[in-house]
Every structure is written in C-alpha cells, then in structure tokens.
Amino acid sequence: MAHPIYNKNRQKIRKLPDKAETEAWVEHIFQWLFSIGEDYSDADFFTAREAVLKTELEKILNSILTDHETKTVVKDFFNALETIHSWLEADLEAVFNFDPAAKSRSEVLVAYPGFFAIAIYRLAHQLWKSKVPVVPRLISEYVHSKTGIDIHPGxxxxxxxxxxxxxxxxxxxxxxxxxxxxxxxxxxxxxxxxxxxxxxxxxxxxxxxxxxxxxxxxxxxxxxxxxxxxxxxxxxxxxxxxxxxxxxxxKSEIVIKNKAPFPEPLNFVI
The missing domain is CATH 2.160.10.10 (Hexapeptide repeat proteins)
Incomplete structure (x- = not known):
C-alpha cells in the first residue's frame, strides 16, 4: 500500500537559502555596521570582515540566483550600505532623542528591539528592491521571531x-x-x-x-x-x-463602584 502522503509525480522542491546561515549573516552584518563586539578601529580588520560578509551573502544567494545575478546583487547591496548606514544613524539619533529611557547610543544598539527591527528591515528592503526572492522574507521573519515586530521588506x-x-x-x-x-x-x-x-x-x-x-x-x-x-x-x-x-x-468609559454591597466571593480552586 502506498504511503498516504507520497506522490511519485510530485515535483522536486528547488533548493532554498539556508535558514541558519541567513540568520547568522543578519547578526554578523548588524555587528559590523555598528562596530559591536570587535575592535573595528583597524581598517584592515574592518575590510577583511566586509569581505567575509560578501562571501557569506554570495553563498546564501547562490542557492536561488545565477552566479551573475548573485554578483550583481551583492555589489549593489554593499554599494548601498553607506546610504543605509546614514539612515540608520538618523534612526538611532531619533530613538535617543525621543526616548527619555535611552541612556546611551550603545544601549540603543544592543538592547532596543525596535532599532534592531528597523536596521534589519532597511537591509532586507535593499534586497527586496533588487528583486531577490525568499531571502528578504526570511530575514524579516527572523527579526519577527526575535523581536515580535513584523515589518514586511516591501x-x-x-x-x-x-x-x-x-x-x-x-x-x-x-x-x-x-x-x-x-x-x-x-x-x-x-x-x-x-x-x-x-x-x-x-x-x-x-x-x-x-x-x-x-x-x-x-x-x-x-x-x-x-x-x-x-x-x-x-x-x-x-x-x-x-x-x-x-x-x-x-473614547472609553471607566466605571468605579463600591464593592462593599456585593456578597463575599466564593473560594474555589480549579
């Protein structure tokens, strides 16, 4: 007897981007963009990390794009990072200026889920504009699961x-x-x-x-x-x-009554 969910005519699912690698890349590029956790004052180290991030993104995209498409997308993405970073610096400044609880720039970077969600949205949006399939949604859903904030990359x-x-x-x-x-x-x-x-x-x-x-x-x-x-x-x-x-x-109505006239509540355990 055939397995009830097996279909010999079922088309093979094409290869998809690796979820774990994509999520790791999200964390790596966020840390690199804002020099978190490493000494990025060394220009050679900074450049070397950039090269690693490019290689990681190429590997992720190669599963769904041609080699030529991948190279074009990666080049356009990293060329756009200077502008994206300037927007994110403005977002960061807005958080710090508007929220009296924000004590420092560093606190916002490492502890504010809202800023993390905005930062990764802006990166995913760049890939969305380049018409990259699947990956922008994979990125946004990672942020959704981590922060509870759901921003579509489009x-x-x-x-x-x-x-x-x-x-x-x-x-x-x-x-x-x-x-x-x-x-x-x-x-x-x-x-x-x-x-x-x-x-x-x-x-x-x-x-x-x-x-x-x-x-x-x-x-x-x-x-x-x-x-x-x-x-x-x-x-x-x-x-x-x-x-x-x-x-x-x-407009809502709040009613406050004296509870004294009410009978004593019954004590029970569920």
Missing part, C-alpha cells in the same frame, strides 16, 4: 523612524511611512481585503510625516492616508483617511 519607510517597545507591531507590504514617524507597540498597518487577485495593488495605508501612532491602533486599507502631524491615539480602528494635524482617539 514596505517603504522614511527617515528617522522610531519604534517604541515594539511587540506586536505589523507593517504590511505596501505600507508607505513618511519621515519622523513614531509607532508604539501593538500597532497594525494592514489591509482591508486579502485577495490573491489584488496582490499587486496597494493594500496598506500611507502614513504622513511627523505622525505619532499610539499602542494597539489599527489602520487599514490602501486608500487610507494619515495626514502630516496627526496623532493617532491608542486602540483606535481606522479605515478612512485622516486630515493633517488631527487628533484621533478612542
């Missing part, structure tokens, strides 16, 4: 982006975020309709410049735009555009 995020706390944040593929935006934990920038037929359409919202989005706010839809300088309060649900300089908040 999203477009402006300068000086700040994520505070971060757990539970979801930023969809076609999201556009302007400059100087602050986002708190639990925020969802998602789609109203999930359909394969509309996969190439803009499904996620556009966030203007200098917008603050507080915890657990949900903003949905490709036609939804949040205007510049708007403040979006916690727990709101938004599916329509919001004008610039608006304040949007969820």
């Amino acid at each position: 999203a477009k995020i402006g300068e000086r982006f700040f994520i505070d706390h971060g757990t539970g944040i979801v930023i969809g593929e076609t999201t556009i975020i302007g400059n100087d935006v602050n986002i708190y934990q639990g925020v969802t920038l998602g789609a109203l309709h999930v359909s394969k037929a509309k996969a190439e359409e803009k499904r996620h919202p556009t966030i203007g410049n200098k917008v603050i989005i507080y915890a657990n706010a949900t903003i949905l839809g490709g036609n939804t735009e949040i205007g510049n300088d708007a403040i979006i309060g916690g727990n709101v649900w938004i599916t329509n555009s919001i004008p610039k300089q608006s304040l949007v908040y969820h």
Whole structure:
C-alpha cells in the first residue's frame, strides 16, 4: 500500500537559502555596521570582515540566483550600505532623542528591539528592491521571531523612524511611512481585503510625516492616508483617511463602584 502522503509525480522542491546561515549573516552584518563586539578601529580588520560578509551573502544567494545575478546583487547591496548606514544613524539619533529611557547610543544598539527591527528591515528592503526572492522574507521573519515586530521588506519607510517597545507591531507590504514617524507597540498597518487577485495593488495605508501612532491602533486599507502631524491615539480602528494635524482617539468609559454591597466571593480552586 502506498504511503498516504507520497506522490511519485510530485515535483522536486528547488533548493532554498539556508535558514541558519541567513540568520547568522543578519547578526554578523548588524555587528559590523555598528562596530559591536570587535575592535573595528583597524581598517584592515574592518575590510577583511566586509569581505567575509560578501562571501557569506554570495553563498546564501547562490542557492536561488545565477552566479551573475548573485554578483550583481551583492555589489549593489554593499554599494548601498553607506546610504543605509546614514539612515540608520538618523534612526538611532531619533530613538535617543525621543526616548527619555535611552541612556546611551550603545544601549540603543544592543538592547532596543525596535532599532534592531528597523536596521534589519532597511537591509532586507535593499534586497527586496533588487528583486531577490525568499531571502528578504526570511530575514524579516527572523527579526519577527526575535523581536515580535513584523515589518514586511516591501514596505517603504522614511527617515528617522522610531519604534517604541515594539511587540506586536505589523507593517504590511505596501505600507508607505513618511519621515519622523513614531509607532508604539501593538500597532497594525494592514489591509482591508486579502485577495490573491489584488496582490499587486496597494493594500496598506500611507502614513504622513511627523505622525505619532499610539499602542494597539489599527489602520487599514490602501486608500487610507494619515495626514502630516496627526496623532493617532491608542486602540483606535481606522479605515478612512485622516486630515493633517488631527487628533484621533478612542473614547472609553471607566466605571468605579463600591464593592462593599456585593456578597463575599466564593473560594474555589480549579
């Protein structure tokens, strides 16, 4: 009797990038970019580490791209790193300036999951722009598993982006975020309709410049735009555009009663 899940006509799955090697490369390049854990003041050592990182990336990409494609992508990626690094330095400065709990640049680098998520998103986004399959998503999902922050590498995020706390944040593929935006934990920038037929359409919202989005706010839809300088309060649900300089908040009622008139609670154990 044939095995119930065996199909002799099943096509062989093509080789995929190595997950462990990709995750290790993510950690290595983050440390190299910000000179963490080693003495990068030696120019020769710095250059040697760069060569190793290029070789590691080539090995990862060779499983899914031709040799020529791999060399082109790696060259473009490392040529873009100077610009990416300058953006990340601005992101780092934004975190340090905005968060009173941040005591030093080093603390942000090694202890802030929001900054790590932004940094690796910017690297994955560069590979996404080069139309590299699988690897950008593999990178973003590694960061998701490590930080609880889910940023699709296809999203477009402006300068000086700040994520505070971060757990539970979801930023969809076609999201556009302007400059100087602050986002708190639990925020969802998602789609109203999930359909394969509309996969190439803009499904996620556009966030203007200098917008603050507080915890657990949900903003949905490709036609939804949040205007510049708007403040979006916690727990709101938004599916329509919001004008610039608006304040949007969820109104809830808190009732406090005297518990004395109530009978004594029963004691029980489950």
